[in-house]
Amino acid sequence: MSENIAVLGLGLMGTALAETLLAAGHRVTVWNRSAAKADALAAKGAARAATAAEAVAAAPLAIVCVLDYEAARAVLDGAALAGRTVLNLTNGRPAEARETGAWVTGRGGDYLDGGIMAVPQMIGQPGALILYSGSRAAFDRHEATLKLLAEPRHLGEDPGLAPLYDLAMLTGMYGQIAGFLEAAALVASEGRPVREFTETLLVPWMHAMAALKPRWAEEIEQGDYATEVSNLEVNRVGMANLVTAFEEQGVKPDLLLPMKEILERRVARGHGAEGLSGLIEELR
Ligand code: NDP
Known part of the structure; x- marks a missing residue:
């Protein structure tokens, strides 16, 4: 009609x-x-x-x-x-x-x-x-x-919900773009083909990582950040390596640095045995 x-x-x-x-x-x-x-x-x-x-x-x-x-x-x-x-x-x-x-x-x-x-x-x-x-x-x-x-x-019914979710989705998008740009800069620092890396390795990896997010969301809802996979202390050391590697390759790790700082802060507060979903507590 x-x-x-x-x-x-x-x-x-x-x-x-x-x-x-x-x-x-x-x-x-x-x-x-x-x-x-x-x-x-x-x-x-x-x-x-x-x-x-x-x-x-x-x-x-x-x-x-x-x-x-x-x-x-x-x-x-x-x-x-x-x-x-x-x-x-x-x-x-x-x-x-x-x-x-x-x-x-x-x-x-x-x-x-x-x-x-x-x-x-x-x-x-x-x-x-x-x-x-x-x-x-x-x-x-x-x-x-x-x-x-x-x-x-x-x-x-709350009119604020559409913009709230819209901004949350854009936030997820910007985080993904930040990771992509840093990864591409690292690969390009050795003159390696960025497109091939992105298509054959990075995108499938990012899909696999995205598939874990509902489980993390459940941990956040329950406030239970116990992990048997990869705890914050392991990730703290991994992130420090990553940032040093960036510096050695002559690439700025600027988009990763806030994450490194939050990881270090959470571990310093005694939560090194938790999983990455526990980092949300540092954002509240
Ligand atoms: P444009 O820049 O193409 O158009 C802006 C529009 O706003 C024009 O019609 C302009 O009128 C009008 N406008 C600006 N200021 C005033 C004013 N003071 N009084 C009256 N009219 C005004 O932007 P888009 O159409 O792309 O975006 C419009 C909205 O849609 C934005 O909020 C944007 O964030 C949102 N949006 C856009 C997307 C996109 O990809 N483009 C994606 C998702 C959301 P005039 O022609 O007279 O300047």
Whole structure:
């Protein structure tokens, strides 16, 4: 069934969202601060709104995707939100999502927050995921539409949950990138082929290591860090070797140094017999 949907913010991501909804046959009303960015979408059949308030008035579901929450609030300020669902797909922090959620519901609207785990080219394609939090009723009402954009996953009524999980997933990603970059620099320091190393050795190794994480997560939930595999004292010595090897190879171990420091701190506190999951206690 064709629905009326407003998309506010037509940067790379907003444009991809609007295009996907249009291609699925929905009636899409678009607005962007710099009006020219609506031209291509209008040529494909989108209706143009002269103001953000006009776009919100045109549809029960208003998707906002702009630079940051400050911009999102500026865009929504002055729009009549009563009876509307605001879906904010702008990237932000849990506290900002909770504040914006309260602001929208205080004006009579339903609020959904979303964290997009995809680049614009992936929107509407298999593999794209969007995390949602906030009004479950609004999510259920619009789920069929949301499925057009990406696999939708609702995490709970607290609007802060989608950004929390989004940031946690990005954190995992940055950690993985840090390990990859250091490993590649080490292999390259001997003039060895980085691509071959990455494809044939590093990626399978990282997959095998990733598969252990649910067990570590269980240890963290239970607060039981006993290990029969590789304790912190063994890892402390291993990490010291690693950092010395980097220095000998003329490569900076900068992305590894915080981990080395935390390992040493935990062992110095008398936890050398624990497993690596116990390092979380040093982060709390
Ligand atoms: P772009 O830089 O392509 O677009 C930014 C958009 O924000 C433009 O529409 C811009 O309007 C608008 N904007 C900025 N400031 C204001 C303001 N004060 N008032 C009104 N509108 C404003 O960014 P993206 O489209 O890539 O990203 C949009 C959101 O999506 C961000 O929060 C980003 O983190 C998130 N995201 C993006 C991903 C990506 O891969 N691109 C992946 C996952 C999330 P104007 O055209 O007038 O400048």
